[in-house]
Amino acid sequence: YDLSQSPIVSVSPGQTAGISCSGDDLGDRYVSWLQQKPGQSPVLVIYQDVKRPSGIPERFSGSNSGNTATLTISGTQSMDEGDYYCQAWYGSAVVFGGGTKLTVL
Amino acid sequence: QLQVVESGGGVVRPGSSLRLSCVASGFSLSTYGMHWVRQAPGKGLEWVAAVSYDGIHELYGDSVKGRFTLSRDKSKKTMFLHMTSLSIEDTAVYYCAMDMAWQTSSGEGSGMVVWGRGTTVTVS
Numbered sequence: 001y002d003l004s005q006s007p008i009v010s011v012s013p014g015q016t017a018g019i020s021c022s023g024d025d026l027g028d029r030y031v032s033w034l035q036q037k038p039g040q041s042p043v044l045v046i047y048q049d050v051k052r053p054s055g056i057p058e059r060f061s062g063s064n065s066g067n068t069a070t071l072t073i074s075g076t077q078s079m080d081e082g083d084y085y086c087q088a089w090y091g092s093a094v095v096f097g098g099g100t101k102l103t104v105l
Numbered sequence: 106q107l108q109v110v111e112s113g114g115g116v117v118r119p120g121s122s123l124r125l126s127c128v129a130s131g132f133s134l135s136t137y138g139m140h141w142v143r144q145a146p147g148k149g150l151e152w153v154a155a156v157s158y159d160g161i162h163e164l165y166g167d168s169v170k171g172r173f174t175l176s177r178d179k180s181k182k183t184m185f186l187h188m189t190s191l192s193i194e195d196t197a198v199y200y201c202a203m204d205m206a207w208q209t210s211s212g213e214g215s216g217m218v219v220w221g222r223g224t225t226v227t228v229s
Contacts, residue, residue, distance in 0.1 A: 030206070030214025034150070041223060042142075042150065047206055047216035085150050089211035092164050094140065094152035 001090040003097035010103045017073040019100045021086030024067065029088045031069040033062060036099075037082040045084075046071060078104045107131040107219045109201045114224035117191055125186040125224055127201030135159070135181040138204040140217060143197035143226075153199070154186065157209045168194070191228045198223040 003023040011017040021031065033046040044053050046062035049069065059074045069088075073080055081104050086097040113125040127139070141153040155164045156175045163175050174187040184201065200223045206216030 029211075032206075032215050032217065034217070036150075041200060041220040042202075042217070043220070044216060044218045047218070048214045051216075053205075053216065053218050083149075087150075087152075087215060087217075089207075089215065092162075092211065093166060094155065094164075094215060096142075096150040096152060099149040 001093075001095050003086055003088060003095050005084075005086060005097040005100045007098070008101045008103065010105055011073075011076045013078060013104055014075055017076045017080070017102060017104075019071040019073075019084050019086075019102065021069045021071075021097045022067055023088065023090075023095070023097075026067050026069055026088060027065045029064075029090070031062065031064045032087045033060075033069075033071045034085045034087065035080075035082050036085065042085065073102075076102075076104055080104060107203065109203060109219055109221040111199060111201045111221040111224040114199065114226045116227045116229060119192055119228055121191050121228070122187070122189045123191060123226060125188065125199055125201075125226070127184040127186075127221065129182050129184070129203070132203065133181045134177055134184055138207040138209075139184050140202045140204055140215075141175075141186050142200045142202055142217070143195075144200070144223075145194075145197040148197075151197070155204070155207070156184065157207075159209065162209055188226070191226075193228050195226060196228045198225050 202217040203219035
């Protein structure tokens, strides 16, 4: 199983960024999103489609329907730059998307 | 504070074996599901293996199935990843992650909320 993500997404500071993830019947599964900055370990920003772990800003939100899940970052800040990975279970295996590099220009 | 620390990485020859450790602090491994995730240089995240909170379900990615094995110590504070028949393609940073959502069923989704800094395995 594959989860497809656009390689690069660019956004201006203060604007809304949308990062998508596509996969077979993705809407029937829970999706998580992880942020990874250069040289750092991944950080969970969204799990079970829409939930934010403690400490994650409200500007991060998620949705999932049909074959596409979306991570939305409202009022994007320069600190939000990094790689974003979607993740879901398919059967008895965890699948990660290939990652999207978010640049804030 | 919930924390995991990986160790055991190193430089090994193809065909060698290696054992990675993941020490948990602030929680017991018998409470949460745990994963190993790796990242090859300049590449994305790749799921390696997972064990459910009760230790009953051990799951492996296709690329490591039959070569890697999970285990836990009796104190439920340390998880191990036993790696055999290592190849150059296994070169990566290996992360341990605690999952606060997944217990035993994939229907629960995942919430890999605690990650370690990783340990580097180089097969050369």
